[in-house]
Amino acid sequence: MKNFVFQNPTKLLFGRGAIERMRAEIPADKKLMVTFGGGSVRANGVYERVTRALEGLDYVEFWGIEPNPKVETVREAVAMCRREGVEFLLAVGGGSVLDATKLIAAAVHAGADAWELVRNPALLPEAILPFADVMTLPATGSEMNNGAVISNAATREKFAFYSRFPLFSVLDPEVTYSLPEYQIACGLADTFVHTVEQYLTVAGESPLMDRWAEGLLSTLVEVAPGAMAAEPDYDSRATYMLCATMALNGFIAMGVSQDWATHRIGHEITALHGVTHAQTLAVVLPAVMAELQEQKQDKLLQYAARVWGLCEGSRQERIDAAIARTGEFFRSLGLKTRLSELGIGRPTAEEIVRRFAERGTRLGEKANVDAAAVGRILERCL
Ligand code: NZQ
Numbered sequence: 001m002k003n004f005v006f007q008n009p010t011k012l013l014f015g016r017g018a019i020e021r022m023r024a025e026i027p028a029d030k031k032l033m034v035t036f037g038g039g040s041v042r043a044n045g046v047y048e049r050v051t052r053a054l055e056g057l058d059y060v061e062f063w064g065i066e067p068n069p070k071v072e073t074v075r076e077a078v079a080m081c082r083r084e085g086v087e088f089l090l091a092v093g094g095g096s097v098l099d100a101t102k103l104i105a106a107a108v109h110a111g112a113d114a115w116e117l118v119r120n121p122a123l124l125p126e127a128i129l130p131f132a133d134v135m136t137l138p139a140t141g142s143e144m145n146n147g148a149v150i151s152n153a154a155t156r157e158k159f160a161f162y163s164r165f166p167l168f169s170v171l172d173p174e175v176t177y178s179l180p181e182y183q184i185a186c187g188l189a190d191t192f193v194h195t196v197e198q199y200l201t202v203a204g205e206s207p208l209m210d211r212w213a214e215g216l217l218s219t220l221v222e223v224a225p226g227a228m229a230a231e232p233d234y235d236s237r238a239t240y241m242l243c244a245t246m247a248l249n250g251f252i253a254m255g256v257s258q259d260w261a262t263h264r265i266g267h268e269i270t271a272l273h274g275v276t277h278a279q280t281l282a283v284v285l286p287a288v289m290a291e292l293q294e295q296k297q298d299k300l301l302q303y304a305a306r307v308w309g310l311c312e313g314s315r316q317e318r319i320d321a322a323i324a325r326t327g328e329f330f331r332s333l334g335l336k337t338r339l340s341e342l343g344i345g346r347p348t349a350e351e352i353v354r355r356f357a358e359r360g361t362r363l364g365e366k367a368n369v370d371a372a373a374v375g376r377i378l379e380r381c382l
């Protein structure tokens with residue numbers, strides 16, 4: 001096991017009626033800004049519930065944070081915060097609204113532009129506004145981590161940055177009832193891939209982390225049909241929601257190697273084509289597994305046995321079957337597993353390879369996935 005430091009300060013308010021219980025957590029003497037996406041919260045009653053919970057408090061609203069939030073939108077919100085003297089932010093929406101809010105919180109008192117903060121963490125100011133959220137889409141884990149992923153429309157780039165954790169997160173599984181089936185599929189796939197990227201690396205580093213990760217993966221496979229059912233089932237939604245949080249809040253990352261190659265390649269596909277985040281992961285993950293099967297073989301065999309019950313056959317047969325089962329799981333959710341199915345071809349793969357070569361990025365748990373390896377991975381995705 002590697003050395004590690006672990007601290008996660010976010011308070012979770014989980015369950016039915018959690019929105020109604022959040023009032024006690026909000027500093028009553030501070031000027032608030034409530035941030036929203038494109039309007040799903042108006043249709044599903046969340047806006048009304050939040051407004052009631054905030055009655056009597058001094059707040060302004062900022063609307064229009066888009067999926068794959070743009071720095072251009074963040075800049076508008078930062079200007080409004082400065083104009084209004086905002087001291088506390090409440091994000092109400094999916095990962096995109098919360099991620100944008102994390103950058104707004106960091107940029108209000110910064111001496112640098114918001115995009116510079118994303119690209120250069122040394123520029124993050126000490127004075128970052130406190131923020132919290134009502135999470136309406138279980139997927140990103142953003143509700144209990146300090147990461148955010150921001151897009152730049154002008155340069156067609158998408159990068160992660162790391163700042164502060166939410167003060168508290170409100171997780172009411174009932175707010176997921178209005179999610180379209182596609183977003184639930186994406187939420188399940190995103191959670192699955194977050195877990196895999198902290199698990200499918202080096203065997204034997206931590207039996208405890210392995211069992212926790214395998215617990216999440218098996219639970220996701222088990223709960224997926226219930227979570228996707230047209231008639232919402234509270235317990236399935238609650239399990240799915242908690243899985244999403246637990247997959248990316250640091251609890252399964254203690255002392256183990258990580259490999260974020262799938263995410264890094266997926267972000268480029270989204271940056272160039274606007275493809276939904278988890279849809280890119282469903283395409284890229286099986287190809288990463290196949291390309292890196294030699295260095296990951298012990299862990300792939302463990303994954304095959306413990307998550308998919310694949311214990312028969314040669315090592316190669318079990319590895320092949322585990323990779324196939326991964327792709328089948330994504331397809332069972334209704335997601336695509338090929339770039340060609342998304343109308344994306346070789347020119348995009350070449351542009352992504354060019355970007356990685358220019359940046360000199362090396363991915364994977366062994367930092368051996370260079371631009372050429374990214375090219376081979378993308379070739380497998382076509
Ligand atoms: O904008 P509104 O109208 O609210 O609609 C949203 C949006 O269109 C809708 N939605 C959200 N909750 C709903 C709902 N519709 C009906 N009922 C509800 N309860 O869903 C659409 C997608 O929302 P979005 O916030 O974009 O999805 P998600 O939560 O998957 O976030 C994706 C973003 O998070 C980043 C991704 O890269 C992407 O930019 N990620 C953030 C991470 C983090 N902070 O740690 C890690 C992840 O790996 C990921 O990269």
Ligand code: ZN
Nearest residue numbers: 140190194277
């Ligand atoms: Zn993700």
